[in-house]
Amino acid sequence: MSGCGDRTATSQSVSKPETQSATMAVSELEKTALGKIKQLESLMADAQAKSLDVTREETVIWFAKEFLKYANWDEQNRDAVAYMFEAYGPYRNQKDELADQIPDFQRTKVIEILDAGIEELSQVISGEITRRPVRKVDWQNTVAGDNMFVSEGKPIFLYDYFSKSVGRPLSDERVYNDHLGAIYHGGENLYPVDHDRAINSFLLNEDGSWNEELMKEVTGISDENIGFLIYWNMGLPEWIEQQEPEARKGRSLFTGYDIDNPLVRETWGKIAKKTGELTKDKKVSRMGYILSNEPHWYSEKNHWSHQFKEMNSISSYTLNKFRTWLNKKYAGEISQLNDNWGSNFADFDSVEIEIPIDRATRGTPIWYDWNRYHMDRSIDWFTYLQGELRKGNPEAHTSLKIMPNMFSENTRSHGIDVEALTELTSMIGDDAQTREKRKLNFKKDEEWQSHYGWYWEELATSYDFMESVSPNKIHFNSESHFLSASWWRELDTSVDYVNSVYWLATMQGMDANLAWFWARDPDGSPEDRLEGTMDFFDPALAGSFAGSNNQQPHIANAYTQVMYDLNSFSEEIVAMREQRRPIRLFHSETSAINKPNHMTQQFKLYEKIFFDGFPVGYATEKIIKKQDNSLWDSILVYKTEFVTKAELAALQAYLNQGGTVILDSSESLSKDEYGQKHKQGLTKGKGKLINLNGKADLDEIRQLALKESAAGLPELSLTEENGTAHKGCNWRVVKQADGSYLVNINNLGKHAAKLNLGLKAGGKVSATDLMTGRTLGDSFELKSKGVLLLKVNAI
CATH class of the missing domain: 3.40.50 (Rossmann fold)
Structure with missing residues (x-):
């Protein structure tokens, strides 16, 4: 589920969606859009007559028609839409204004994507640009290779939505189709990716038998589907709490129990082993088992997570394991611990600690000992869980949906050792966040906004770290928060931002991603969970719809389009990803x-x-x-x-x-x-x-x-002038067998950049844009958030 971040609610003004309603009636907007659909369809027919690929335009048409339908639903159900805006704190005070504007906003954005599609396809037909055909994902036959997913013998980057129209059957091709991801058309059949199959604590009964009805949700999945399974750690059956009154002590937001509790561990060990046995060799496990959703146990005082009962106290089991850890750490010398802590404990069995711990102790031995142990205990938990799973399925791929800010931010009371857990599992797992503008609960701009077009720090540092730790593993972002997050979204998010962020993430190692989230049913209404009173344990879910890609045709389309491009150049991208880290x-x-x-x-x-x-x-x-x-x-x-x-x-x-x-x-x-x-x-x-x-x-x-x-270092040089002292263009280069160079340039900067490519040893070069076929020479300009994939030759 959505990472919560800082929960301090504030009311912030947001940029209003621009519409043409002041000058054009709604019916005129829709009429204009329908006319442009016909125009694009006519161009597609011309392109197909010349044997040109029009997959990209088919997706533009699909999103255009869907969002025209959504706009009409939103207009006819204005109060329901206002309620959705009200559920998101930063939009609450504008709920009526935004509900009135959103139908025309979507129609206007539909016209924009159609105009862009018409312009591009016209250039393709005229020969002004050339494009590689789209390479679709074969979801039936894709397999996990050594360090990438492979389809038809080539690397493939998988994409879908983590949560997708909950309540709709997997057979509903209005939701599971080429345009929304995870679909391969094989004759008459569709093969959607299966996900969000919750393996949970309720599968095991008190008498040791299995809840067969719940187990069918895991075992009843068609073996024609590739997918993954997730361990959903929220709930506990009553029989465990009756036997173990401390079972919920030391819980966290998304792990609703004490991971040190012996009965909890025994129960989950049996569940992991059994579900591993039952899903072994099935396609639904090809993308692995996600052992936990956003694990963290923030244990410092006054943290936002404490309102969700996270680490409000610890159990006797956790305390006793800490005492044992300390005994080993201090080689049985209680006097050394007392010297460090300024304490007077008679022995290790009498050691006490107050949890949550006071932040003022940071930098002292008691802070270090607790937080190092806290990390070690979570390593022990996941090592045990994975070990039991592999008793049932020895070949099981595993990952953890680690929030990358566990590495990139200063806080270290969360119990997550990113290096150790990345080493532990067979796949790298995460749910990285980015944003184009500042967080909506911040009262002033963030420092990065002075220099960059979007916030890339968390993504870049954590991905480079995890890829350094485990350079030969598949990297699965099972809940990408690039399009929206708990405290960031922007109705008028730019298409260039979407393109830039997915190129950077993929270039830095991401092999599969599931975006957050798709919640429109085919008639345009919100999915079942979001209808009526939205009373969720995690309030972030209630506000997730407002201002998201579900109201942004340009962003939903851009996500699919960039994945089309990435998969068309998958071999080149993988070659550049394997560039050495000197x-x-x-x-x-x-x-x-x-x-x-x-x-x-x-x-x-x-x-x-x-x-x-x-x-x-x-x-x-x-x-x-x-x-x-x-x-x-x-x-x-x-x-x-x-x-x-x-x-x-x-x-x-x-x-x-x-x-x-x-x-x-x-x-x-x-x-x-x-x-x-x-x-x-x-x-x-x-x-x-x-x-x-x-x-x-x-x-x-x-x-x-x-x-x-x-x-x-690379044999090429790249000089950049963007009017500031801060560089903005991240680039990679790899030399090919024929002596040419593959180069990717991604302008993360706030300003356009004038670029010049050359050879460090001297001599000039000429670059060709592989995505358009245009010759650029050695000097060219790249707009903010612009991306280039080049073939560079010495001349």
């Missing part, structure tokens, strides 16, 4: 736990090298120990004061083998997890240790890193 940023969860602003500081360095033509990489203790160190040329350590002895030893081992470490200052790596000075720092060994002693700024650190990693 510079690695050292990441320490030890510093992230201890420091209040560690990830904010780290992003400043990440941002500096994000626009240099290669993917940013990360190094950790485990990455250094487990991966081939020749995969990178240098490791940057920046404002990372706290590291364990093991982390320090890993960096020293890398140096001893001839590696290069750039250390920003003597403060970095100076303290252990408890703030005690390390007795010895790094030495160069057989490698190169560059200690900048805190004198270099970010630009100097970047330049030094580029110099030390020069041998692994």
